[in-house]
Amino acid sequence: MKEHEQATALCSFCPKLCRYSCPVADADRNEAVTPWGKMTAMKRVEDKELPMTPETMGLAYKCLNCRASEFACEHANPVSPALDAYRVRAFKADMAPAAVAPFCEKFRRHNNPYGRDLLPVLQRRFPPAQFAGADAHTVYFPGCVEIATDIATTEKTLRLLDLPLYPEPIQCCGYPLFAAGDWQDFSELAEVNRHALNRYDRIVTGAPQCLYTMETLYRSAGHRVRARFQHVSEYLTSPGAPSLTRRGLGEVAYHDPCYLGRYRKTYEEPRRLIERVSGKPPIEFLLNREEGYCCGGGGLLPVSYPETADAITKTRVAQFRETGAELLVTSCPTCVERFRKFGVEAKSLVDYLVDADETKRKSLRRR
Amino acid sequence: MNPRWAKALESALGKERVAVDPASRLLYARDMMSGGLLEEKARHEPHLPQAVCRPASVSHIRGILAVARRHGVPVVPFGAGSGVSGGTNPVRGGIMLDLKSFTRLGPIEERGGRFYVTAESGILGQHLERDLNARGFTLGHFPSSILCATVGGYLACRSAGQLSSKYGKIEDMTDAVEVVLASGEVVPFGGRLKKFPGLRPEDVFIGSEGCLGVFTRARFRVFPLPPATLYRGLSFRRVEDALTAVRQIMQSGLRPAVVRLYDPVDSLLLKHGYKKKNRSRSRSKTGGRADWHYPLLLSRPSLVQKLVERASSEALLILGFEGDAELAREMERQALRHAATLRAKDLGPEPGQHWHDHRYSVSFKMPRLFANGCYVDTIETATTWDNLQALYDGMREALMRRVLVLAHFSHAYPEGCSIYFTVVGKCRGPEEDLKTYGEIWHDAMEVCLGLGATISHHHGIGLLKAKFLPRELGGAMPLFRDIKKGLDPWNILNPGKMGLGS
Ligand SMILES: Cc1cc2nc3c(=O)[nH]c(=O)nc-3n(C[C@H](O)[C@H](O)[C@H](O)COP(=O)(O)OP(=O)(O)OC[C@H]3O[C@@H](n4cnc5c(N)ncnc54)[C@H](O)[C@@H]3O)c2cc1C
Ligand code: SF4
Numbered sequence: 001m002k003e004h005e006q007a008t009a010l011c012s013f014c015p016k017l018c019r020y021s022c023p024v025a026d027a028d029r030n031e032a033v034t035p036w037g038k039m040t041a042m043k044r045v046e047d048k049e050l051p052m053t054p055e056t057m058g059l060a061y062k063c064l065n066c067r068a069s070e071f072a073c074e075h076a077n078p079v080s081p082a083l084d085a086y087r088v089r090a091f092k093a094d095m096a097p098a099a100v101a102p103f104c105e106k107f108r109r110h111n112n113p114y115g116r117d118l119l120p121v122l123q124r125r126f127p128p129a130q131f132a133g134a135d136a137h138t139v140y141f142p143g144c145v146e147i148a149t150d151i152a153t154t155e156k157t158l159r160l161l162d163l164p165l166y167p168e169p170i171q172c173c174g175y176p177l178f179a180a181g182d183w184q185d186f187s188e189l190a191e192v193n194r195h196a197l198n199r200y201d202r203i204v205t206g207a208p209q210c211l212y213t214m215e216t217l218y219r220s221a222g223h224r225v226r227a228r229f230q231h232v233s234e235y236l237t238s239p240g241a242p243s244l245t246r247r248g249l250g251e252v253a254y255h256d257p258c259y260l261g262r263y264r265k266t267y268e269e270p271r272r273l274i275e276r277v278s279g280k281p282p283i284e285f286l287l288n289r290e291e292g293y294c295c296g297g298g299g300l301l302p303v304s305y306p307e308t309a310d311a312i313t314k315t316r317v318a319q320f321r322e323t324g325a326e327l328l329v330t331s332c333p334t335c336v337e338r339f340r341k342f343g344v345e346a347k348s349l350v351d352y353l354v355d356a357d358e359t360k361r362k363s364l365r366r367r
Numbered sequence: 368m369n370p371r372w373a374k375a376l377e378s379a380l381g382k383e384r385v386a387v388d389p390a391s392r393l394l395y396a397r398d399m400m401s402g403g404l405l406e407e408k409a410r411h412e413p414h415l416p417q418a419v420c421r422p423a424s425v426s427h428i429r430g431i432l433a434v435a436r437r438h439g440v441p442v443v444p445f446g447a448g449s450g451v452s453g454g455t456n457p458v459r460g461g462i463m464l465d466l467k468s469f470t471r472l473g474p475i476e477e478r479g480g481r482f483y484v485t486a487e488s489g490i491l492g493q494h495l496e497r498d499l500n501a502r503g504f505t506l507g508h509f510p511s512s513i514l515c516a517t518v519g520g521y522l523a524c525r526s527a528g529q530l531s532s533k534y535g536k537i538e539d540m541t542d543a544v545e546v547v548l549a550s551g552e553v554v555p556f557g558g559r560l561k562k563f564p565g566l567r568p569e570d571v572f573i574g575s576e577g578c579l580g581v582f583t584r585a586r587f588r589v590f591p592l593p594p595a596t597l598y599r600g601l602s603f604r605r606v607e608d609a610l611t612a613v614r615q616i617m618q619s620g621l622r623p624a625v626v627r628l629y630d631p632v633d634s635l636l637l638k639h640g641y642k643k644k645n646r647s648r649s650r651s652k653t654g655g656r657a658d659w660h661y662p663l664l665l666s667r668p669s670l671v672q673k674l675v676e677r678a679s680s681e682a683l684l685i686l687g688f689e690g691d692a693e694l695a696r697e698m699e700r701q702a703l704r705h706a707a708t709l710r711a712k713d714l715g716p717e718p719g720q721h722w723h724d725h726r727y728s729v730s731f732k733m734p735r736l737f738a739n740g741c742y743v744d745t746i747e748t749a750t751t752w753d754n755l756q757a758l759y760d761g762m763r764e765a766l767m768r769r770v771l772v773l774a775h776f777s778h779a780y781p782e783g784c785s786i787y788f789t790v791v792g793k794c795r796g797p798e799e800d801l802k803t804y805g806e807i808w809h810d811a812m813e814v815c816l817g818l819g820a821t822i823s824h825h826h827g828i829g830l831l832k833a834k835f836l837p838r839e840l841g842g843a844m845p846l847f848r849d850i851k852k853g854l855d856p857w858n859i860l861n862p863g864k865m866g867l868g869s
Pocket of ligand 1: 399443451512516517527528578730
C-alpha cells in the first residue's frame, strides 16, 4: 500500500481524535472537513464506494497544510501530504474547486499569483548594486508575497541583514501550484528555480512557506537544491549576525507561522529576537508553538474556499485580541497579509526589529 | 436524487446549511461503534441520511422539525459522532441534525459561592475545557473522548469522565438545560416541562440520546482549577484485595478525583508504558504503518490471557487527589492507610503521573488495531459493591473464549463501581467477525442482566443495546414509551433507538 493510502486507512478507523486541532473543521463545523472526514472520503473514493466528483475531491482542498492534526495525532499520521496526493489526482481530472484552474492559468503567465512580473518591481525599488552578482554566496529571497504586499519589509531586511537580493526573473517558489495540485507545472518551475538557486551557497528568506517548498518539496519533485536555506530569524540568531539594540516597546504578541513552527520547529529564535529588542518576551497566544493556530492563508485555501479561509483568519484575529497586545508580530509574509486584511496591526519580524532598532537610534540622536 | 422535502429545508435555513451530496451523506452514516467499523470492513452498505443539516439557531432547528413533522421524516441529532453505540446511525434515513454550529460559551457566573457557565451544545469537550482553563476554571469532566465529543453528546449519553469519583457524571454537573422538542416547542432554560410538570427537564432529557429532544445549551457547575494534584500508584496482589481497598476508601467519605483499578492484563500494559521512561511523551511517528505483531498476538486470545495471568496476578490502582494541597495530602494519607491494611505496595507518584500524561493515548490504539487486522470494543457496566466481583468474573468467563479481555474499575462511588472491559480480537473474515461481535455483545448483556448490573454506565444504549433496554428497565419501560409518545407523537426524533421501536 502506498503511504497516503495507509494514512487514509488509519484515519478511517479513528474516532476523529485530532478534530479539535483542525482550523478548517472549526470553521465549517462539519464532519466532512475534519481530518477524519477528508481522509475517509479519499479512502472511499479509492475503494470506489464514493464516486470521484468535484464535490468529493474538493474535500482534499479543504486543508491549510498546517499540520496541526499531525501534531495532535499520536501516530503523527501525515494527513496533509496524503490530501496533497489526492489534489494532484483531482487537478488532473479537472475536479479541483472552480477557482483553482483559472488561478493556475493566471499563475503560469508570470510565474507568480499576482498577474505581473515581480523582478521589475524589485528593480524599480532597489539600485542594481543591491542585487546579487556572480560572486555572491548568500542571497536574500523575499518571495512573491513579500514583494507584492509588503516590500517595505524587503527593504528593511536588506538593510538589517546587509545581503544582496536574489536577482532572478522568477521570484516565486511555486508553492501555489503545488497546493493547487498542479504537480507538472510545479515540477517544471522547481527545475528552473533549482538551477538559479544553485548559484548560491545560502538562501535566506523571510517566507517559511518558500523555504519549505524550495528545500523539501523541490526534492520530492526530483530537483534537490544544493544551497543551504535559512529563515531570517535563524540567520539573525546565528553567530556573527548583526547586533540589535534594545528598547522597551509596547506589548507585542507573536504568532507562529505553520511553516516555520510545526514544519521547521523554529519556535524560539523569533521570540528571542523580540525579547532582545523589547526587553521582554512576546505575549503568547493561548494556542502557540506546536498548538499554534493557522492564519488561514495556507494550502491555497483563500483561493479554493475563501469563506472558510476568512473565517479561520477571523478566529485567529479574535485570539489575538484576547492577548491584549497592541501589535501582532509574525515571521511570514502570508500571515502578515492575512492579518492586515482583517484590520490587525501586524508586522513581519524584521519590520518590527528594524523599527525598534531605529526608534532607539533616533531617540539616542535626539538626546 | 434529492428528497422532495430538501427544498423546504433549504428555505428554512439556507442552501449552504443543507448538504445532500454523496460524501456528506456517507460521512454521517456511522458513529464509532466498533460493529459499524466491522460492517464497513465487510463492505455492508450503511443506512444513509438523505440530508445533513447544520442549523445555527433555535429557529433553524424548529424549521427543520416542522419540515420533518410535515413529511414524516426522521431527525437524528448529531454531536461529533464519537458515540460507540450506533446512537446517530440513521437507521430510518432522514435528516442528520448537526449541532456543531452551537458554540457560544457564556461568562463564569457566581451564585451563592458556586460557579456556573452556560455552554451551547455543539462545543467540543476539549475546547470547552481549554477555554475554561484559560479563565482559571474546570468542568471536571474528562472522558477519553474529550478530544472528539460535544457537550450535547455528553448530555445525551450521560457521559462519565475520568475524574467522576470527585466531580460526578455529566448529570451531576448540569444545572439547567435548554431543549427543543419534536413539536418545535422550546423547554425554557431552567424551566419546567409543560406536558409533564412534575418532572425536571434535566432528569427527563439527560440520557435520552436524541430520542426525546434536542439540546441546544446547558448550564454547568464549574470549579476553580485545583491548586494541587497528587497521584499515587499502588500494587495489590489480587484484584479482590484492591476492590476491597477502593470500597473502603469510597465508603469512608474520602473523595479521590481519580480511582482506576486495572486488572492483571490491563496492569501489565499500563506498567509496560510507565517503565519506558525515555519514550517521547506522546507522539511517535508511525503514521499508517502496518503492525504485524497485533494479529499474531491475538490469534489465540485465551492462551495469551492465561499466560499473562499466570505470570502475574498483580492489580494496579491509580489514585489521584485534587484541591487544597493540605487536604489532598491528608486524603492521600488516609487512602494509603486503607490500602496498607490490604498489603498494597506503594509505587509512589510515578505510575499516576504516567497515567495522567497519557490519559487519552488509549483512544489512539483503536484505529491502529482496526487498520492492522484486529478489532477492539469496550463494554462498560456498573453495579453495587456486593455484586461487583461476580460481575467481573461472569463477564470474563463469557468473553474470554473469543477475545482478549482487559478490565479496569473506574468511576467508583460509595454505592458501587463501574467496570470497563476492553475486548480485543483478531479479524478472521468480515462475516465471521460480525458474527463473533454479535455473540460477544449478546453474551455480555446477558451476564449484566442476569446479575442485575446495568447494561450501560456511560456509553448509552443507541442501537447496540436497544433490544436489551426493556429488560433492564422492566416495569419502567412502558413509562419511558409514554414519555416518548407524549413528547414526540410523530416519532421523528431518532427512531429505532433505545428500544423505543421503529
Ligand atoms: C475513543 C472513545 C473514548 C470514549 N470515552 C468515553 C468516556 O470516557 N466517557 C464517556 O462517557 N463516553 C466515552 N465515549 C463515548 C462517546 O464519546 C460519548 O458517548 C459522547 O458523549 C458522545 O458525544 P458526541 O458529541 O460524539 O455524540 P454523538 O456520537 O454525535 O451522539 C451520541 C448520541 O447523542 C445524541 N445527541 C448528540 N448531540 C445531541 C444534542 N445536542 N441533543 C440531543 N441529542 C444529541 C445522538 O443522537 C446520539 O444518540 C468514548 C468514545 C470513543 C470513541
Ligand atoms: S490524523 Fe491521527 S488522530 Fe487524526 S483522524 Fe487520522 S489517525 Fe485519527
